[in-house]
Amino acid sequence: MIRFTAAIALGCVGATVAFAQNAPPTYQGDPDVYKVIFEDQNFRVIAATRKKGVHDKAHGHPLLSIVYNVTDCTTTLYALDGKTTENSAKAGTAGAVPASSPRIRPRI
Numbered sequence: 001m002i003r004f005t006a007a008i009a010l011g012c013v014g015a016t017v018a019f020a021q022n023a024p025p026t027y028q029g030d031p032d033v034y035k036v037i038f039e040d041q042n043f044r045v046i047a048a049t050r051k052k053g054v055h056d057k058a059h060g061h062p063l064l065s066i067v068y069n070v071t072d073c074t075t076t077l078y079a080l081d082g083k084t085t086e087n088s089a090k091a092g093t094a095g096a097v098p099a100s101s102p103r104i105r106p107r108i
Contacts, residue, residue: 029059065097 026034027046033056038045050056058080069089077085089095 023058023060025062026056026059030057034059061097061100063099065099066094067097068094 023029026048027036027044033048033050033054035047035049036044037047055078067089069091071091072089073091074086074088077087079085
């Protein structure tokens with residue numbers, strides 16, 4: 001089954017500088033999974049589509065993001081130190097993803 005999530009990156013120029021990352025943002029770090037589907041001077045909409053069992057390439061989240069789950073989804077987040085966190089979301093739900101360093105690799 002294909003999992004689909006849309007993320008909207010929000011922020012301002014000052015926040016961008018404060019949250020500069022070493023890793024590229026999702027759509028640059030793993031373009032096979034993340035596609036920019038809309039962008040203007042205020043925000044960017046990124047669609048994430050991945051098949052079950054797929055590991056994302058390491059990436060950062062340079063801005064606060066809003067994630068909207070189009071399908072039910074269980075994701076395992078893998079920290080660089082080897083720790084894991086399981087995250088389950090139902091279709092039609094949304095949540096905030098804080099700006100973060102390149103420390104997680106989702107796996108569906």
